[in-house]
Amino acid sequence: MNWDEDSAAGPMAADRVVSGTADGDDHAVEAALRPKDLGEFVGQERVREQLDLVLRAARARGATADHVLLSGAPGLGKTTLSMIIAAEMGAPIRITSGPAIQHAGDLAAILSSLTEGEVLFLDEIHRMSRPAEEMLYMAMEDFRVDVVVGKGPGATAIPLELPPFTLVGATTRAGLLPPPLRDRFGFTGHMEFYAPAELQRVIHRSAGLLDVAIDEEGAAEIAGRSRGTPRIANRLLRRVRDYAQVKADGLITREIAARALQVYEVDGRGLDRLDRAVLTALLKLFGGGPVGLSTLAVAVGEERETVEEVAEPFLVREGLLARTPRGRIATPAAWDHLGMVPPQQVTGGAGRAGGAGGGQGGLFTE
Numbered sequence: 252m253n254w255d256e257d258s259a260a261g262p263m264a265a266d267r268v269v270s271g272t273a274d275g276d277d278h279a280v281e282a283a284l285r286p287k288d289l290g291e292f293v294g295q296e297r298v299r300e301q302l303d304l305v306l307r308a309a310r311a312r313g314a315t316a317d318h319v320l321l322s323g324a325p326g327l328g329k330t331t332l333s334m335i336i337a338a339e340m341g342a343p344i345r346i347t348s349g350p351a352i353q354h355a356g357d358l359a360a361i362l363s364s365l366t367e368g369e370v371l372f373l374d375e376i377h378r379m380s381r382p383a384e385e386m387l388y389m390a391m392e393d394f395r396v397d398v399v400v401g402k403g404p405g406a407t408a409i410p411l412e413l414p415p416f417t418l419v420g421a422t423t424r425a426g427l428l429p430p431p432l433r434d435r436f437g438f439t440g441h442m443e444f445y446a447p448a449e450l451q452r453v454i455h456r457s458a459g460l461l462d463v464a465i466d467e468e469g470a471a472e473i474a475g476r477s478r479g480t481p482r483i484a485n486r487l488l489r490r491v492r493d494y495a496q497v498k499a500d501g502l503i504t505r506e507i508a509a510r511a512l513q514v515y516e517v518d519g520r521g522l523d524r525l526d527r528a529v530l531t532a533l534l535k536l537f538g539g540g541p542v543g544l545s546t547l548a549v550a551v552g553e554e555r556e557t558v559e560e561v562a563e564p565f566l567v568r569e570g571l572l573a574r575t576p577r578g579r580i581a582t583p584a585a586w587d588h589l590g591m592v593p594p595q596q597v598t599g600g601a602g603r604a605g606g607a608g609g610g611q612g613g614l615f616t617e
């Protein structure tokens with residue numbers, strides 16, 4: 252499990268300002284901030300370019316676009332891209348999600364009410380029920396579903412023709428999709444985390460739409476703390492805007508952004524209180540590891556799942572923590588980030604590898 256960040260929320264994990272998953276507050280403003288066409292969509296050059304070709308070709312043929320699968324972490328712009336696909340095709344869009352489709356009948360109802368060329372956005376497609384998934388195979392390939400009427404031996408399947416439509420499936424984990432489903436998508440786009448310069452552009456664009464004054468350095472400061480995720484960048488921008496209004500003259504500069512994000516406990520690299528608690532325990536209590544996940548979780552007073560699913564993915568991605576068969580270890584960058592010196596260096600030992608304190612491995616690994 253990697254990206255369902257908020258699926259296990261403990262005390263430090265609840266309501267994280269750096270969570271990639273949308274909260275109620277986000278939903279309210281996101282509609283206003285969504286880019287409306289591919290030209291406005293920042294970054295993801297490869298996906299954008301490929302998608303542009305797919306859509307242009309379909310338009311030129313006067314056909315419905317191929318089914319599209321978008322994979323990537325929460326908040327990277329999958330919903331936004333699906334809306335852009337519909338807009339570029341001049342088609343309406345219907346939005347639903349895997350967990351909302353409990354029964355095949357739910358899916359049949361949606362599919363049978365689609366109009367020709369309509370885009371169906373199915374978020375979290377990996378969480379759909381098995382029977383619905385099987386119905387989707389046929390719908391995607393033949394634009395047809397079999398609706399089963401009745402039960403037991405008397406049950407009959409009534410074939411139902413569907414108008415051609417474009418399915419846009421979104422998933423945090425393309426690898427979890429059954430191959431028959433994956434194979435039915437004509438195009439798969441893997442969304443990457445954004446570079447700081449791209450997030451800076453996202454922040455400037457959003458600041459313009461929200462009528463917020465911000466200079467280059469202010470935007471760079473927020474971008475550097477946004478964990479490669481536009482949703483987090485937009486959320487931090489709103490928090491910093493509040494601070495700038497209340498504590499300064501409204502203009503977001505580097506200093507204002509840094510002070511504001513200190514209040515929200517988001518550090519210069521985007522780590523929040525939970526991330527730092529995990530790293531600090533790893534360094535201070537276990538000499539940098541290796542230490543077992545459960546032991547580490549107890550040390551920070553969180554559930555094991557919270558540490559594994561909420562804090563670790565980002566720490567690993569940032570190269571601050573590594574998972575090894577003997578347990579979690581801190582990397583040299585972790586010591587640097589918290590301004591600490593690994594034990595070997597203090598005692599004059601060789602190297603400063605993440606295996607510091609490795610002698611404790613037998614004690615703490617699982």
Ligand SMILES: Nc1ncnc2c1ncn2[C@@H]1O[C@H](COP(=O)(O)OP(=O)(O)OP(=O)(O)O)[C@@H](O)[C@H]1O
Nearest residue numbers: 281284285292293325326327328329330331481482
């Ligand atoms: N490339 C981008 N350029 C500008 N803004 C973006 C971009 N990608 C995402 N955003 C902004 O980030 C916010 C979140 O995007 P979106 O809802 O599309 O993410 P998502 O990947 O669908 O997330 P989830 O999987 O949680 O639904 C939106 O407000 C959107 O405006």
